[in-house]
Amino acid sequence: MDVTAPARSRTIAVDVNGEAIEYEVPARRLLVHFIRDDLGLTGTHVGCDTGNCGACTVHVDGAAVKSCMLLAVQADGTRIATVEGLSSEGELTALQRSFNEHHALQCGYCTPGMLMSATALLEQNPHPSEDEVRIALQGNICRCTGYVNIVEAVVAVGEGA
Amino acid sequence: MTNVPSDTVSQGSTAVEIEKSPVLEKGYIGQSIPRREDKRLVQGLGTFFDDVRRHGMGYVHFVRSPYAHAKIISIDVSRALELDGVYGTITGDEVAIHTDPFFEMSVEPGANIKDYALAVGRVRHSGEPVAAVCAATRELARDAADLVEVEYDPLPVLVDAGESLKDETVLHDDAGSNTVWSGVFDWGDVDQALAEADHVVKIERLHFHRFSSTPLECAGALVEYDKGTAEWTLHCNHQMPGVGAIWMAPALRTGIDKLRFVTQDIGGGFGNKICLHPQYVVLCLLARKLGRPVQWTEWRTDQHTANAHGNERTFMDIEVGVMADGTMTGFKVKALDDCGAFPRYEPLGCIIWAQVTPGMYGWRNIRVDFTQVCTNKSPVSPNRGYSRMQHLWLTERIIDIVATELDLDPVEIRKKNYVKTEQMPYETPNGCFYDSGDYAAALDIALELIDHGSIEDRRKDAAARGKLLGFGIGSTLDSGTNNFGQSTLLNPDLQFSGNNEAASVKLDIFGEVVVTLGTVPQGQGHETTAAQVVADILGCPPEQVNVRRGHDTWFNSHAGFSGTYASQFAFTGLGAVKGAAELVRDDMVQLAAAVLQAPVEAIELADGFARIKDGPEEAALPFMALGAIVNANNAFLPPDFNPTLNHRYVCRPYFGMVDTEKKTGQLTLTYATQIHAAVVEIDPETGVVDVVDYAAVDDCGIRINPQIVEGQVHGATTHALGAALSEEFVYDEEGTLLTSNFYDYHVPHALDMPPLKTGSMESPSPVAPLGAKGMGEGGGGGIHCVCAAIQDALGAAGKAIVYTSCNPPHRVWSMLQDPESTRANVSVVSK
Numbered sequence: 001m002d003v004t005a006p007a008r009s010r011t012i013a014v015d016v017n018g019e020a021i022e023y024e025v026p027a028r029r030l031l032v033h034f035i036r037d038d039l040g041l042t043g044t045h046v047g048c049d050t051g052n053c054g055a056c057t058v059h060v061d062g063a064a065v066k067s068c069m070l071l072a073v074q075a076d077g078t079r080i081a082t083v084e085g086l087s088s089e090g091e092l093t094a095l096q097r098s099f100n101e102h103h104a105l106q107c108g109y110c111t112p113g114m115l116m117s118a119t120a121l122l123e124q125n126p127h128p129s130e131d132e133v134r135i136a137l138q139g140n141i142c143r144c145t146g147y148v149n150i151v152e153a154v155v156a157v158g159e160g161a
Numbered sequence: 162m163t164n165v166p167s168d169t170v171s172q173g174s175t176a177v178e179i180e181k182s183p184v185l186e187k188g189y190i191g192q193s194i195p196r197r198e199d200k201r202l203v204q205g206l207g208t209f210f211d212d213v214r215r216h217g218m219g220y221v222h223f224v225r226s227p228y229a230h231a232k233i234i235s236i237d238v239s240r241a242l243e244l245d246g247v248y249g250t251i252t253g254d255e256v257a258i259h260t261d262p263f264f265e266m267s268v269e270p271g272a273n274i275k276d277y278a279l280a281v282g283r284v285r286h287s288g289e290p291v292a293a294v295c296a297a298t299r300e301l302a303r304d305a306a307d308l309v310e311v312e313y314d315p316l317p318v319l320v321d322a323g324e325s326l327k328d329e330t331v332l333h334d335d336a337g338s339n340t341v342w343s344g345v346f347d348w349g350d351v352d353q354a355l356a357e358a359d360h361v362v363k364i365e366r367l368h369f370h371r372f373s374s375t376p377l378e379c380a381g382a383l384v385e386y387d388k389g390t391a392e393w394t395l396h397c398n399h400q401m402p403g404v405g406a407i408w409m410a411p412a413l414r415t416g417i418d419k420l421r422f423v424t425q426d427i428g429g430g431f432g433n434k435i436c437l438h439p440q441y442v443v444l445c446l447l448a449r450k451l452g453r454p455v456q457w458t459e460w461r462t463d464q465h466t467a468n469a470h471g472n473e474r475t476f477m478d479i480e481v482g483v484m485a486d487g488t489m490t491g492f493k494v495k496a497l498d499d500c501g502a503f504p505r506y507e508p509l510g511c512i513i514w515a516q517v518t519p520g521m522y523g524w525r526n527i528r529v530d531f532t533q534v535c536t537n538k539s540p541v542s543p544n545r546g547y548s549r550m551q552h553l554w555l556t557e558r559i560i561d562i563v564a565t566e567l568d569l570d571p572v573e574i575r576k577k578n579y580v581k582t583e584q585m586p587y588e589t590p591n592g593c594f595y596d597s598g599d600y601a602a603a604l605d606i607a608l609e610l611i612d613h614g615s616i617e618d619r620r621k622d623a624a625a626r627g628k629l630l631g632f633g634i635g636s637t638l639d640s641g642t643n644n645f646g647q648s649t650l651l652n653p654d655l656q657f658s659g660n661n662e663a664a665s666v667k668l669d670i671f672g673e674v675v676v677t678l679g680t681v682p683q684g685q686g687h688e689t690t691a692a693q694v695v696a697d698i699l700g701c702p703p704e705q706v707n708v709r710r711g712h713d714t715w716f717n718s719h720a721g722f723s724g725t726y727a728s729q730f731a732f733t734g735l736g737a738v739k740g741a742a743e744l745v746r747d748d749m750v751q752l753a754a755a756v757l758q759a760p761v762e763a764i765e766l767a768d769g770f771a772r773i774k775d776g777p778e779e780a781a782l783p784f785m786a787l788g789a790i791v792n793a794n795n796a797f798l799p800p801d802f803n804p805t806l807n808h809r810y811v812c813r814p815y816f817g818m819v820d821t822e823k824k825t826g827q828l829t830l831t832y833a834t835q836i837h838a839a840v841v842e843i844d845p846e847t848g849v850v851d852v853v854d855y856a857a858v859d860d861c862g863i864r865i866n867p868q869i870v871e872g873q874v875h876g877a878t879t880h881a882l883g884a885a886l887s888e889e890f891v892y893d894e895e896g897t898l899l900t901s902n903f904y905d906y907h908v909p910h911a912l913d914m915p916p917l918k919t920g921s922m923e924s925p926s927p928v929a930p931l932g933a934k935g936m937g938e939g940g941g942g943g944i945h946c947v948c949a950a951i952q953d954a955l956g957a958a959g960k961a962i963v964y965t966s967c968n969p970p971h972r973v974w975s976m977l978q979d980p981e982s983t984r985a986n987v988s989v990v991s992k
Binding site for chain 2: 028029033036037040042043044046048049050052053055082083084086087092099100103105107109110111115133135137138139140141142143144146147148149151
């Protein structure tokens with residue numbers, strides 16, 4: 001065995017939405033492709049190849065992270081939450097319900113990333129102002145809504161509306 | 162009992178109401194019912210094409226040209242094929258053997274262009290696919306594509322439509338010219354109008370720039386080939402599969418029924434997913450060649466570089482006749498449209514603008530000398546507001562330039578020249594009918610929303626802070642429901658006219674109402690609005706109506722023009738739903754009458770029951786009973802009574818034929834109104850434009866779901882603001898795209914958006930089945946009003962004329978530095 005050659009794959013251990021997973025992944029596989037293609041959690045989306053759009057946002061150890069900007073092997077040992085984990089018991093969260101009530105989505109492609117960024121914000125700051133919401137969501141692109149209703153939906157959760 | 166829903170139609174040159182279909186009494190229609198699509202989408206449980214998996218599938222990566230224009234000397238795929246896990250490749254030479262070129266809609270010379278699914282012998286824009294590789298993983302396919310060796314011999318590059326026109330370099334030898342289509346539209350007598358005018362305002366050049374809506378989900382498909390039946394299934398995000406199949410089937414030398422398009426959730430379209438047939442044909446060939454399902458997901462960079470741009474258009478030698486009282490009598494213009502390397506959906510853009518020929522104004526004399534050329538840039542495709550947006554920008558620029566030059570008030574000149582509500586339905590000089598609306602009233606709502614009376618005070622306040630404040634209006638019409646017969650104004654031999662859309666509705670055994678749509682929604686909420694309409698017709702709650710997601714050719718609920726485009730769902734889409742639901746309703750009433758032994762007139766459908774009006778409580782059948790009788794328990798029904806509770810209906814709006822000599826006709830059916838108003842502040846040091854106040858007023862007739870309508874207004878406005886201030890596909894002189902991703906092509910983020918105020922009116926359409934006009938594409942108003950507001954703001958700093966539709970800081974800064982060069986663009990000749 002050539003010990004100087006870089007490993008082409010590695011086994012990683014991650015907690016994904018509360019489930020412990022060990023998986024051998026190619027060393028160069030992006031975290032988002034591991035989540036989508038290997039784990040079949042297709043709620044996390046890819047909208048660009050440059051880290052701009054945020055459709056792939058997940059939580060890594062509680063922080064909102066663009067999963068196309070990390071390799072899967074870099075996530076070894078972490079706790080990952082995806083959009084599928086938000087309402088795993090079948091009961092929508094207040095934020096998910098608010099998105100529905102405020103018509104905060106149209107095509108729904110950016111929505112998982114928006115929800116993950118907004119959930120991370122609300123965990124840090126349960127009552128954000130409109131400006132704070134806009135700052136927290138600046139890394140998530142939506143091409144359908146103009147953000148108006150998305151911002152309203154997040155602010156409303158903080159207001160307990 | 163009549164089974165056929167009546168339609169109101171327009172006939173020939175005058176609108177004739179044959180029999181007005183009563184707008185349904187508002188029940189669920191008109192309510193902002195939260196969308197039913199959302200429940201799956203907020204849980205990440207939507208199914209987009211890239212989520213579809215098949216055993217043994219291969220991933221496809223395209224090898225693309227780095228050159229904008231070059232001969233292909235050779236392509237060598239051998240090194241790619243040597244990699245473990247590479248399933249196969251395909252090149253342009255194979256495509257030329259196994260397919261025919263896509264049909265072209267133009268007359269000569271455009272008709273002679275040969276457009277194949279992959280480049281054959283020559284590349285004509287950077288990013289053009291020259292070969293494709295299929296492999297076991299996405300990563301491997303990309304690696305293998307890098308190993309394909311292509312030798313090119315570069316050719317001179319054309320990135321300017323004016324240069325293309327000279328034909329010194331010709332992109333398509335078969336055509337012999339870069340001109341795709343050229344023709345003159347001449348309505349009224351513009352020469353006389355200009356001769357009689359008190360002022361003639363001349364504008365040398367205006368430029369509408371190249372951008373696109375860039376949906377967040379890129380294009381793609383998973384394609385399966387069934388060798389036994391020679392049928393392809395495309396799990397895809399094509400937004401107009403009816404027409405996609407018309408392109409693809411002849412190219413693949415197969416029947417149209419051999420192509421099954423399946424869509425589920427689609428991550429935005431905006432017209433940009435109409436011209437996917439070249440890539441899909443490559444996938445079809447690979448699936449057949451390799452005997453396995455093949456999957457392709459476009460990369461963002463590739464979407465920007467080589468998929469679908471909006472039409473770029475230059476307007477030249479504009480002359481506008483204005484009377485002393487500010488009445489405008491006509492204009493003439495030369496329009497030069499740049500469609501990029503291949504026409505594809507073009508030259509339809511050479512006529513679609515004519516749906517809104519006079520804009521919102523009473524001009525009776527208009528001449529448009531229109532030419533479209535190819536350049537070495539990405540092909541174009543329809544883009545939200547397709548072709549009308551460019552022309553409406555012209556009419557709005559004319560209004561504001563005339564106002565600036567003749568010192569007229571932009572509000573008053575609009576009100577003076579708008580088509581008046583009492584003139585509705587209004588026949589335009591080219592035979593279109595504006596169905597309803599009150600433009601001046603809509604403008605008043607917009608002015609109130611932005612507190613127009615305070616503008617001069619705010620201007621002083623901004624000046625005190627060193628800022629230049631400006632106010633602008635954008636008036637637009639969102640013309641809905643295409644008459645494809647307008648294509649014959651470009652090419653009389655084309656066999657297209659009219660329009661159609663299909664839907665089916667059935668009542669199933671356990672009383673479920675099931676709706677299948679021919680439309681292909683990409684976020685417009687069709688599942689929700691269709692349920693609202695059906696619930697009102699059948700007398701049940703919308704929750705009882707299951708509207709199937711997406712489109713599937715095999716459901717037989719599609720028609721030749723099926724798709725979601727051209728702001729037509731409210732007319733044809735919901736018209737088809739309404740028609741099918743009414744047929745099912747009639748079945749249900751007749752069945753209930755037979756079972757309850759009552760005359761049909763005595764039966765009503767309400768609350769999920771068919772019952773005798775004012776009858777005893779037990780004289781009522783739940784939907785479940787009706788569904789069960791017909792589907793599972795029908796032996797007692799008499800032999801001559803065979804209700805199916807399952808109906809397909811095709812909504813075919815009546816247009817009549819167009820006049821190919823005069824180039825007139827009913828080109829579309831409904832006209833929704835948008836009036837946008839913006840207040841901007843410009844930093845004279847940097848040229849940065851800050852939109853500080855914004856209002857959008859929309860009148861789309863009856864709103865089926867006001868919340869969804871407002872969402873469309875927000876979205877369209879955002880596209881317009883992006884286009885007006887930052888989004889631009891910029892090419893260097895070698896034809897390389899400089900804005901090929903979301904770093905360089907800046908779309909609005911949450912922090913970029915100004916507060917949006919919205920207002921609405923409802924002027925019901927007298928021609929639409931539900932009084933509802935198509936809507937959603939009217940965002941161009943945002944481009945127009947921002948351009949107007951910038952010009953207003955620059956009035957205090959040298960009076961520059963805004964000459965292009967995209968005004969990022971560097972361009973505004975240049976106008977501040979050198980307003981005179983923009984002013985040289987306009988002149989006024991007065992009597």
